[in-house]
Amino acid sequence: MNCRQFNSISLEEVLLSLGHLPTKQNEKEAWYLNPFASESQASFKLDKRLNAWYLHSEGIGGNNTDFMKKYLNASVKEVLAWADNQNFSSFQQQNISDRKVENLPANYEIIEIKNVQHPALLEYLRERKVGNQTQFLHEIHYRMNDKNYFGIGFKNDSGGYEIRNKYSKICLGKKDISTIKNDSNSLRVFEGFFDFLSFKNVEKSLEKKPSDYIILNSAAMISNIKKSLGQYENIELYFDNDAAGNRAVKMITNESKNAEDCRVLYSDFKDLNEWLINKTVDSKVSYRLKR
DSSP: OHHHHHHSSSSHHHHTTTTTTSSOSSSSEEEEOTTOOSSSSSSSEEEEETTEEETTTEEEEOOOHHHHHHHTTTHHHHHHHHHHTOOOHHHGGGTTTTSGGGGGGOEEEEEEEESSSSHHHHHHHHHHTOOTTTTGGGGEEOOOOOTEEEEEEEEEEEEEEEEEEEEEEEESSSSOEEEEESSSSEEEEEESHHHHHHHHHTTTTTOOOEEEEEEOOGGGGGGGHHHHHHEEEEEEEEESSSHHHHHHHHHHHOOOTTTTEGGGTTTTTHHHHHHHHHHHOTTTTTOOOOO
């Protein structure tokens, strides 16, 4: 790893790896107690947009390398050697997060599956406004290409896991849909699991009762659900507002007269999760879907 690569890693993740959590934060910045000395009021500011820090109590700042040089009292060479041994997900995932799933290495090992508890993952879920829906999720630690990673795992019907964190979007195991049964004659279909989790957060506000749910985990998996559609009296579709979502809605509504395109709820946004992030939903919510 060189300085450019190390400085591209999220400083938020570097601080987390060292055990430092923010005392307050928003989308643009985070404030920490001085990592270099004891203090009672946070004076260490992280600018998330610039991925840079400034310590107001000492009037100094800089990038990741500058921070770790001071933190470790070490040379640049020593800092980079330290960074090489940390397996930062925000660096390692740069190499795989944009690849198509079918091109990922087949060799991986799931090391541990547990309840979601890592601070970085919990914060990521809070940012997506679904931090209270962890009952549907797992924390997955896995190894790939001799590197360790971790992320939020959402299990599919073939035993594979959709893996998400702030820096990656991959699938471990066979790609498949995820089905959640509630012995209902109604079905709701979602493109991704964050949309499903988002809906669960507003289900009561929308005066909706729980139903059966299918999460495609990819619009390309739509052919896998055709046989299931005939079992339901009512089908609600919650796809993305894009070309793939349009095709999926058209395909299902052409085959099932009882299927309804419900994207009117979030017509001004890319998907349901983006709508939730940007909307305040409470008991007075005025958005209602057609029955």
